[in-house]
Amino acid sequence: MSGGVRKIAQVAVGAVVGFISSGGNPLGALAGAGMAFYMAEQQEKLNTKSPMRDNEPSAQTVRSSKAPARFILGRVSTGGVLVWAQEQAGDQTDGEWLHLVYVLCEGPVDALENIYLGEEEIATYGEHATYELVVNPTQVNAFLKANCPDWKDEQIGRGLSFVRLSLKYSAEKFPSGIPDARFIVRGRNDIYDPRSGTAVYTENTALHILWYLRNRCGVPDDEIVFETFASGANICDESVANPDNTTSPRYRSSCVIGADEQRTNVLQKLEAACGGRTIRVGGRWMFQAGAYYGPYDFEITEDMVIGTITGSTEPTNDAAINTVRGTFIDTSQSWTETDYPEVSVAEWVIEDGGEAAETLTFSYVTDAYQAQRLANIELRRRRAGGTISIPMNFLGYNCRPGRAVRVNLPSLNILGEFIVTNWSMGADQGCTAQLQQYDAAQFDDAVGQPYNPIGFINLPAGGLGSPTNLAWVPDETAEVTQGVLSWTQPAGIVTGYAVTIRQGGTAVQAQQVPETTLQLPIAGLPSGNYTMSVVALGPLTRSGEASITVNIDGPPIPEACTVQSTIDTIT
Template sequence: MRRSVLVATLLASTALTPTRSDAGPVVAWVAGATGVSAASGIATGAFATAFQAGLSFATGSVLGGFAVRAVLSLGLSAIAAKLAPKPPIPTPAAQMVNYAQTISFAERVYGRTRKGGPLAYTAFGNNRRYYVPILAAHPIQGIVEHFLDERSATLTAEADPNLSNIATAPMAGYGRIDVMTGAEGQVANAGLVAAFEEVTEEFDFAGLAVAVLWAKRPPQDKITEIYPESRQWAYTPVLDGKNDIYDPRDGSSGWTNNAALVIADWIVTSLGEEVDWDEVADEADVCDEIVINAEGDPQPRWTINGTLSDATDYEDQRAQLAAAADVYFYERTDGKVGFIVGRWMEPEIILDLEQDFFSVEDVEGQWGEDAPDEVAIVYTEPDNAWRETPSGSWIEEEVPRPLRDTPQVFLVTNHNQASRINKRLARTKRAQFQLSGTIDAIGFEMLGGREGPRGGGRGHRFFGVRDPLTGAVQAYEVGNLTFETFTVFSLTANSVNQEDFAFDAATEEPERPSYGVTVVSDGSVPVPASLTGTALPQGTIQYAWPAQDAAFTQEVRYRIVGDTHWLTARTSESAEVLQVTGLADGATVEAQVRNRTAGAGASPWGPETAIQTVVVVNPTPPGALSDFAVAPAGDGQALVSFTAPNDGQYFGTRIWRGTTSTFGSAALVHTEYGIPSAGDSYTDAAGYGTFYYWAAPINSSGIAAPLTGPESVTLSPPGP
């Protein structure tokens, strides 16, 4: 059998000589796992770490933070049982609360989702209820949309913590929301400190994302109107979560919902394990590939959006992550955790029934009692107030009384992704062949033999089995691969083909279920004649339109240019303005508005071409420059020197150059960043001739002070 040949090759003295850096760790790991003596020299030098990892594995240590009894890899078929209709994880609706309890588990928020959170503090004072829900156990990118109970709320720019900043009627004037994102340098909320003696500057909630709210008593006849639950509002915003996720493709860290980058962050920060960042980069590229949904809109292939709580064990967290992006997890032979997101890959390892298996059972067409006729996962739908929602069904077989499977995958937030997962779950549960058996040491190769475009050491999600009679090869997907003893692995797998992973949304994505009352475009409802957007401080845009009939309320939909999903904000009564907050500095946001009736009627969206507004967090420009001058610096260069204004808003200076004294013909040549009051300069390689220079200080949002200039300079070539 091949087992003896492979073991002999791996354990021969020549193979153990550290002559190939890529093979060394794998060889040492195998040696440790198979019980080779440390006296052989493997457990020293470059091989020590890998040898000890293999030895720990062989003696029963848990690898990768989640291996159970040496389970080295898990595919979709193996984790499907964790997606039962009642998993030990909270539903999205269950998270739309603020609650007080003695012990609260840490919650990590990935991508974009809507949630509440446990109360870090609550007290009554100044005729107001103050409360502080914890939104995440880490810094976040920011709030996308505020919700008080089930009502979307917009905020004003009011800075006084004792005054209301809620703009939406009927709640306007009766409360305040101040969000603390957990950013470095976060300080205690001034209003909370002033209201309670026991609250000091130490209450900065460092590293946590929280919201500080107060709600005051209204007149008796307005209590249920302002507080529908007869108590303070439940604050359950839509937020963009963890904002320090590493992207190995460019070395940056920030917010993302790219499934591969989210999973890598979870492995590193939650499990405390290592990943191969080159492998992560490859998987992230796959996740960013564009697919077209049933509406004809483009979207990334795999995203993850939702909450993971430490109240849920790692196995269930991993199941949710795996199901959301059809992920195959495996333990690499170097001890790192590897994963492959959902896609078809031609098998590179072909197993021989006679040479590679100690025992094997390959069953055809016997799916068992739990094989569904149709699958409709329950996912999180933004258009249904970010609550759990059944997707349209993938029908694998039409029968009079179908067996319907409804697994719960709450980290999925779009119907197209849910539909693709439906197909995969249906196909893997009704695979033509189901294989189980024990294989030899080729199991090590399945864990780390594939060479990718950015390096080796990667596992094999797919393999082929050759029929000894016909020579035909059937493709299989690993369900799980388990280390038993020495060089024996147990293996389960289901047959697959390329079509199982293909998906044509135009013909295969089912119709979405309806979410309550559907708003229908009604030609009798007029569209507002115009819409304007004005950037306000702190990432706010104020939208305005002409006054409308009092019978209509207004709805604005908006999104960052390039996004596919619209967000909406509505007025509770007829109005002429509406503010949207929590937007990223410098982002270009497009928007449209429409009128709505008290029933289900609505006008078309207008204007037909959405208006665009650039977000400005800091609209206050710095002061003007002083001592602005330009002088020759030799070799066709001009020295532009200036003194920055003594202004805390100062961030840098833009410098323009032209060949005439008319600014309109000048071009921006440089931005010099610096500090207030400092002397600064820039040497510009202009060439020869007469040139005119202008400069303007800017703040951190790029808002400029008045121009200084022009100052002219003549640069002459050196004489003979």
């Protein structure tokens, strides 16, 4: 055996637990048995991260006996986990074989497209490099058993996908020792597609999210609304024309997920890859891709509001961005993290008096055009407006997250389309809905299926009656008030009254008074015609409006003007 080979690798001791045929859970496949390597000068170079992939951890080869399990979705470049290295038996010199085993991931993969050794395709090494992809084996690998003296019958690798890589020593081909290996892999091919009921390989982001919820988050099928994921998958598969006259799916993702990654972070990255969101309503999981799910089919009116509305319909200064830039994974540049062209609206930059930029990183996106589309969606979402929180009676149960609604509150001059972003039930009130401004322009040409609400509560007819005997009595003598508005209490439990004064459809005054108040002095109104309305408020309810039209007269016109002059003497 040559000194170079002796330095390159010595016999590895042990293997990963996944290669033991004890039938254990493959989630612990990469944790357990120890592994020892003699670190020679040439191998030390392999521990240095390639500068081409400093920002892509999945592309690095891991040498660890405690590496967490990994899962591959879509088409990725990955380094794998090196779990075995053993030289050919005997005392050969030049031409000795070294056999390596790299675990790619847990579960079956669809294909191994290519292998790069030291950033060169494996085909360039000719007879000096051979490989074999092994997917979820049920018996010991014949090649490894025959060529590795220490390979045991128990080392099977159930539930894993791994690569056997064999290198034939050559000082010319391997002048710096063992080259770093990088694998181009088409990931799992057992991803469930609810549209066809089959398990397939896919880069569809909606199906990736569905797989992650079912297999990594442990969400049972009876808590998943599969129709929403099927609808989202159709949106992700839509063909979109690119500026270079090519087409590509609207949303696709590719990723290597570690078992030790926080599940919320993984879901956020997958959601970011399609501009969508997972929604949990009534204990069931649903999904909406980055598309317009309107128009609205439910309207929020003032008789549903039972408390103070908070928030703002205008975006805050930090939210009103006009430029988005960031990175994605560029497959044409060795799968490195690369800047995508920034998305900016010149008109908004001028309005804001300068650039207000935000950085968005799409670590699961491998298409520059998709990254720009996602950046454009986020830019317009942030620019669209702020959010409001509305306390509502039980009719607010219709406002479940993800539903497009119309908000019609004339007393606050709010009229427009919103989307429900959050919903909560209170102990002493119906519910509170958080809304964000919403329109189709945010998503360009992406249109989703209308939202189909579930589990609504139908309220019985009836409720609190409206105030009666509404009257206006002008005050011609007082200097503080212009008149008094009075009414009669309706039947039922009343907790207060909301008084609104409008002129030409625009609210100019709005007040809320306790239930003991049956008349209200009015002041501060310019002369003109006004509509005065009173609404009775009760527990979890609100009556209809009782209105009256009045005319506010200004002071009388002077009839004459007299000027008198006098001469006064001060002594």
